[in-house]
Structures are given as structure tokens and as C-alpha cells.
Amino acid sequence: MTTVSKTTEYPDLISDEYDLNQDNLLNYSEFASDTLLEIVPTITEFTSVASSLIETAGKSLQQIISNDFVDSVKEKELLILPDIESSKLVNTEKIASAISNAKKFDLGQNFGWIGNDLPTSQLSTQPQCCGCSACCGFSSDFNNDSLNQTTTPTNGGLTPQANTGVYYIDALLPTPANYWVGSTISYSFMTSVPSYYPWNYPERNKFVPFNTTQANAARRALQLFSEISGLRFVEVSDAGAGGIIRFGTANLGNNKSAHAYLPDNNPLGGDVWLNNSDSFNDTQTNGSFGFATMVHEIGHALGLKHPGNYNAGGGGSQGPYLPAQEDNNKYTVMSYNRHPGSGIHPQTPMLYDIAAIQALYGANNNTRTGNNTYSWNANQAFIQTIWDAGGNDTISAANQSLAATINLNPGSFSSIGRFSNNSSSRANGNLAIAYRVTMENAIGGAGNDTLIGNSVANNLSGRNGNDYLFGGGGSDTLNGGAGNDVLVGYSGSTEFDVLTGGTGTDTFVLGDTSNVFYRGDGFARITDFDWRYDYIQVRGTSSQYSLQSGNWFGNAALDTAIFFGNDAIGVVQDSTNVSFTRDFIFA
Template sequence: MMSMSSGINSIDALAYSSWNSVPGTAVTLTYQFLQSPPRDATSDDAKGFQAMSFAQQQATRAALNAWANVANVSFVEVTSGGQLRFGTNDQSADNSSGYAYLPEPGVAAVDLYLNNRGYYNSVFTAGTFGPAVLLHEIGHTLGLKHPGNYDSAGSSVDGPFLPTATDNTDYSVMSYRYSSAFNNRYDTTPMLYDIQAIQYLYGANMSYHTGDDVYSFGSSQAPVCIWDAGGNNTFDFSACFGATQIDLHAGAFSGTGNGLANVSIAYNVTIRTVVTGAGGSTVTLNDAGNVMKGGSGADVVRVGAGDDIINTGDGIDTVVFSGFYGNYAIVRTVDQVRVTGQGTDLLSGVEVLQFADKRVNVSDLLLAGQGGPSNGNDIFTAMPGNEFIDGGLGLDTLVYSSARGASQIRASGKGYTVTDASGSVDVLTGVERVLFSDGAVALDIDGASGQIYRLYQGALNRAPDSAGQGYWTWAMDRGLALVSAAASFAGSPEFINRYGALDDTQYVTLLYNNVLHRAPDDAGLAWHVGVLHTGLSRAAELLNFSESPEFQASVAALVGNGIEYTPYG
């Protein structure tokens, strides 16, 4: 009957023995209500013995069901010969609420005794001490020990034990310790580690709550751990009148108020929908794709990796994303905001978006298709149909899901048009970059992208390769000075291998040939060599040529419809 170690502390601190020799094997146990002490009872067992009252028997059946709900343990009531035997006795000398024996090799039956001198063992309202005593003691009869180094009659065993931080009744009904947020409400189910351990011993009950279940909680909720075998399940905290902390991850805790951790989710359980109340909630979503329905409070919602639908309701509500702002595509319409980056999240009723590096007011985001300009670095997602998008100031990017070859980009007036295969036309103003599924086009020919293009021509006498254009543009977007980029070009292995070591006259002559495609005139050559002799760097001299009005005009036709590049990073 002894169980094998799992190697997991939260299991091994509880799972001591089993009615089976192989962990994870289902079991059916018989039980009986004793009418007199059994023949093998000790003197302590027999002291003041009384049969359980009707109320105690009903509460015992309910506690057995609570364990059967979570594990493959079935119970059959018999009048004699039960493997689990229940009674009461006088434990006033030990001031104990009850005790039970654990299954051991060669033992056909184990006994459980409630203290019949304790008034609490006659009151079985959910959340009071009496039901928790029965859950605890029945846990012993199934093979669970105490998770801490303390003693009780009939269950004195060695470790391992839980660390102090988790040795409390939030984690296990088998614990003698209460959490720091204990509010005189007692466990109503086997708790997080209890369920994990009992399922290790006997397997999980995969037929319990397989439908779409709604779990409702109020502010005075007694501690509970939710085991649910399937379905699209909902946590409803709308009856809570204060602030709540909600976490939808399996193995996580939620609180109905006052810093409580009184609602937990068993491992391997998925909760998909959450409803909050009026007191303001902090909600952490899981990665399964959640639906949130907010109340009138100010909610803070942390998204996971799934595709979430979040309606925060009234109040000043914030949705928190773990990544940097630039890693997300954001589209705002009249009714909602769509954020793509941690899955695709559809938001309504949300006032603030919080990223790892910045905070964004939803009211400052552009409405898709309206094109009201902003001063930030905006990311737009192209929508079906004809759109007008004005990025305003900043470095603005338009993202298409299609491949580059599906769209044609043309300069038009002060901006550009993007025409797709269906004939839809997007008009862009103040947009610097366009991203496709397989490439990108830079439209800032008067900005960093155009400067890098002209550096390639001036220093290396060639058009940039796509990856190189992408890298140097990326570097300048992040603060690299143009003169530093020019120095890197002039000192590059490609430059040196192509031209060798040049004196100032040869260097200036090269720039005339590469940039202006002509030999230098005598006066021009003398002037440029002279400024180098006065201390001007060769990088700065390169920029005098590559950024000259004459050269910009000569390459305008080559870059007028944008510059192809491969995004870096």
C-alpha cells in the first residue's frame, strides 16, 4: 500500500501511502458508520465512543464526495466490514478535533474519530470548522499525511514537508497552519496540493464537470479549489463588492477581497471566461484565449498569449502587455481596439494600454481609416477596403498581412498609394515604413532610409543589398549618427578591398566618380582636398557628396517609389 515518491515536493509532502501498490490506479473503498468500537480499537479509540449523529453522517458523505469529485476514488456504504470506519469519541484530553489512521500494508481497515466533545463537530455549514475537519481526516484515510513537521494521533510520519510559505490551508486542507490572510473561513474542498497529491495516488476524475460550468464567488467566499475536467468554464466575481485579485492560470490563486487567496485553480484546469464586479479587479489572463466581462470598477487586465476578447465595462481600465510597444500592431476603430503581438486581443471599454516601455491612452490612438495624425511612432494594421492613413510625426509603420508582390506602391503628391490585387487603394501620408509578410519598403527617402541608400552609392558605388539597407536603417532609427554610419562605410572591408589606401586627392576623386559620375574639376578638387587638410573627417566629406542636392536629385527616380529592405531585428 505504500506509495512511490513522485519527486515533486508538493506531492511527496502529502502522499504517504495508498490503497493501491501502483500510483495513479483507481480504487473503490467501502465505508461504514460504527455503532460500537471495533474489536481492534485502542483504549483511546474506545474512550467515550458514540456513533455519529445523522448530521455527522451526512457531512461525512459530503466530504467523501468532495474527494471523489477530484480523484478516481469511489465509495460504497456498507453496514459492516468497511475499509473506512467512522465514529466519534472523547478527545478532550488531547484537545483534538479528530484523528484518523493512514492505510498501511496488511491493514484491512482504517478508522476515523471525531471529537464528540467539540461543538464544531456538530455544525457543518460550508466554511465552518466542522466540514474542514472531515475533509482533513478523510484525507488521512486515503493516504495523505500532514505537510508540516507537527504531530497528530495516528498520523505521525516523516518528511518531506512543504516549505513554510506554502504550508498553510490555502494550499492544503491537511495543513495545521493558516495563511496570513485567514478570515475565519475554512476550506470547503480539497485544496491545490491535496488535489495534485490525491490524483497522483489514484488518478484524476475526468468525468467531473465536463460541461460549460459557471463558478460564482462573493466577497465572503470560503476557501475553495476548483477541479473541472473540461468545457468552457467561467469565473464570476460580479457579486464581490470590493477590489478583487483574479488569476486564471492553473495552479494560481485569486482573492475575493482583503488580500485573500481563497479561490485557486487545480492543475490541468482551464478557465476561459471571467466576469468582474464593481470594486475594481486586477485580472491575469491565461494563454488559452479568454473572454472578460468587466464591471463598473477600474480594472487592470494582464493578457496572456491567447486571443482574448476583453470588455472592461465602465471605469478607467488598463490592459497590460508584457512586451515593448514597437512589437505590437494596434488598430483602433470606433467600437474597439485590436492589438496583435501576444495573440490577437480585441478590447472595448479600455482607456489605457500599458507596455513594457510606455503607457498609451486609447483616445490618442488613430482611428483606422480616418487617418488623424499623431506625434508618436505609430503602427497601423491594414484593413480590407480603401483607407486613408496619416501617421503625422514620428516613425510610423503600416503592416500588411499579404506578401510584397501582392501590392504596388507609387509616390502620389505628398504621400504614397498602395494598391492591392483586388484594386483597393490605401493613401498614405506621414507613413515611413510599410511591412509585408515577406519584406518591407521604406518611404522616408528624405530620412534615414534615403541617407543609407545614398551612402551605399557614394562609398561603394552600388545599390544597397536588402539586408544591409535594413540593418543600417535600423541602427539609425535607434540613434546612430549619420556621420558614424559614413565612417563605417569608408572603413569597411568592402571599401578597402575595392579601393585600397587612398590619399586625400584620390579619395575626393573617387567620390566625384561614385556620386557625381564625372571627373572633378580643378577648382572643386582643390576645395574639397583643402577642407580635408584643415581637419574635416573623410566621413563628413563623404556626406558632403552623398547628401548634396545634385546627388539627391540624381537618385530621386531610383527611390521615388520607396526603398526595398529586409527588416533587421
């Protein structure tokens, strides 16, 4: 193998295998899910929040969004909202700093890792495993001479703790974290069992090359990793040394779907094997167990480990681990545990996988830099994470009939489409936006949708249904569309939000029980207030406010400005028919 040299040095880490007999692991039902491979955080569900807010005048926004979220955005200006449901906020700068400061040491041009040196005496020259040696077919002759003959020991060492300081990255990296050096990695499809496999390894049992379906799935999965990282994958002939990553199938025994070898300078390093006695590996459609297995195993071949203490071949996986509530496919395809909010399987590397791969190999800043719209077939099931490097981008649920939750914050989760292709229930948290990704726009569908903006100027369109629109930071444009909608531009002192309710009974929120929004230079422009149906919510009492008519926007009709003291916080466009007693909700 020549293009990128393999690294070495961690003794007890090998491949992974899915256990087909454990009910708490992945569901192995086959689902064909043809979705966009455009690579794409769950928040508290806000279904029917519009009607509840109208029914309970004065309800605090902190009861709808969380206190932690509102306060943190206002006081700390944090840009990432991984999960409103648990009020966990991660600072973008911390992630960027942790990734950029990760130490990488090269031994010439052949080796790379994160960390410092160990004494040479602590080096291992054996293939690395993520569990017991039996998982990769190692038997009593683990130190078989044929292996030692193909291994070139290094003259350096590895740190006993590869730690980026970001818990969800460290939970996916072995200690030390080996990775391939260089930006180009070759791969090939085995035509026979490579000679470096000892006679008693399971890979020699009924070898069969990848079929066309499996080979195309491997290419697709490698492309996904290329889109998120600084890696480029080049297919080569398997003749001779073959590729850095080699693919093959064999009868690996019962209770195993596949395994892969972590990066290593032993020729086994990077090899990916599917169990050809497992029929699940025959189906490689998006959302299937087979394709999720392919992505999972390539993750191992690139240097990722399991995030929990398990391994299908026996034994466990090296720590540190993710918290139990995050050790599932919602956060990482490397987990054995199913996504709690979906009945299918991931079709991309997930939120934490992308962060970990980028910690090792950097990010691909050329992926989808145009103006992209991400949408899915009506009510289909999918699980994926978006990596998008630029442009003015949109997440659309316009063709969905089930209620959608779209959160544009990096590191957050959205809920779009079905739990499974055969279910009428909605998925929960099946779409993630990778850290350091900026999305600008969201479009709802026919259901009672929740659209959450981020720190930049967003355009949120609810369309049909009783929708809840929250602009967040930046000067946002919110359009409720048909239905009884709630529009919250939010409390930026320099924001100029445009709020359009559309048809139905709409509520324009300029304050809650804790805050008067738009203090300072900013204000909300309410474009279509109808005194017969709509309401304006503010904080405090009517004695604190005044209404003043004037021409604010240069139109022929006069407008009504809403003042809190001497501070204009909102303007009702083209109307002077505004009354505190009739039209306002005081929180």
C-alpha cells in the first residue's frame, strides 16, 4: 500500500461487529429510503404552541423555549443549540479551538497521531482492535510470525491519552488516536484473501469479493466522508499491495455483520470485511442496516471507535464513552444503539462523527458552497446530518403533511418526515446540522410546524398549519402563512425583524414576562396586522406603552409605532386602527 502509509501503536483496539442477537442494538428491518444525500438537533416539540399561547395570555416565552436558552443567547451570545430539550449549549469557539489545537506529530511521512510521545518500549506492532482479539479472528497465535514479518515498528511513541477536550469527540477516538497521514487515501476491492492474513483468521473462511451493489455502496459511503473532511479517496486495483482501505466479504461466523481494522502500519489496518452469511449486507439502500453498517465500518477504518463499552465480537470498547442518553445513532453512526426517534438507520456520518473525523483530518470547506435547498420525499423516513460549507441555504418541509420542527442552529436537531416508511408517526430528531454550519432559511409544510432561527438573518416561512416561528439573533423575516401562528422575532437591540402573520389569528410577540424585546435601536415591523383577528404580546402593563401615528416606511398609509417609554419596539405598518384594550396581550 503506497499512497498513504499506515500507522501503528495501540495494542488492544480492533474492528467492530454488529451483534444481530441483542434486542437493544440496531433494528435490522430493511427499509428502502431514497433520500437526498445532501448530508444534513432535537428540540422540545412545540406542536399547537400557537393556540396555547393565545389561550393563556401572558404566557412567558421561557415556558416555550427554555430559560437557559433565552438567557444564554442573550448574555453569552452562544451560537450553537444542540438540544433545547436539555438546554445544552456548546460554544462554537470552543469546538473550533479544540480542533485547531489538536496536536499532530509525524514520524517522517509515514505516521501520524494526536498526542505526545511514549517510550519506544511501550509501542505495539500488532493490528489495533476495539475489543477482544477474537473479534478480528485473532486466536492463540495473536503474535503469529507472519504478522510480525509484515509490521514495521516505529521509532517514536504515542500519548496514553488522546484528548481534544471536547467530550463527544474524545468518546469516538481511541487512545492514542491513529489516523492516516496525507489527504489522499487509496481503496480497492479484494479479489482474493490477501496473503498477510494468517491461515486461521476468519477472513479466510469462504471469501467472496464485493458484489456490484456492495462496491457502489462503499463508494457512496467514502464520498460521504470525503464531503465532510479533508480526505480524497482514490480507487485502485487490488493487485499487489492494493489500497490503503481494502474491502472484502467472508463467512465471519454467527452474530457478526461486519468488522474493520483501525488505522495501522500493519497491512491489516484499514481493511473492511462484511459477513457474507448475513443477508442484511445484501441490501445497501439509504436507511437500511446494510448501508449503516458500511458507513460504520469505514468510520473504524478511518480511526473512529465505539462510543460505548461494547463490541459484538466480545469484550468491550476503550473509553471514554458518551453519556448513555447520547450513545445512539441520533448522535453517531458508531453506536450500537438505535436512534430513539426513528425506526430506520443513519444514511450519513452523524453529528459527532463529523466532528471527530474533522478533528483528525480537517473539514472540507468546498462542500455545497452554493445556495442549496434540502428537502425530502413526502413523509419519507430518513436519518442524516447536513455538512454545508457556504451559500444561502434552506431546509424545506414544504411537501410534508406531518408537523415539522426545523432548527437552523449548528449542532441542533430537527424533526421532519416519518418514524419509518411504514409508520404514520413522525420522526423525532432525525435531522442534524453539523457544528460550524450556517443555514439561513426554513420552510414549513401542512402541519403545525416549529421553525427556529439562528444568529444570522433568517427567512422563516410557516406556510399552512398553526405554526410557531422564532427568529433568534439577526434581522429576520418571518411569515406565518395560513393558520393561527405565533411570530417571535426575538430580543435583539439592533434587530429589525419583519413579521407577517398571513391569514388566521396570529400573535406577534414583542415581549414576555421577563423581557421587553427590541430595546435599543431595533424594532419589529408588523406588515399585516388585522385588528379583527390578530394580537400583539408585550411585557408589563398598558401604562408603560404609548401608540404614535406616523409615516415610517414612506407608503401612502400611516403607520402606528409602539413605544415602551421613549423606545420604539414595533411598528404596525399601514394601519392606525390599533388599540391597547382590544389588540394587546400584556405578559
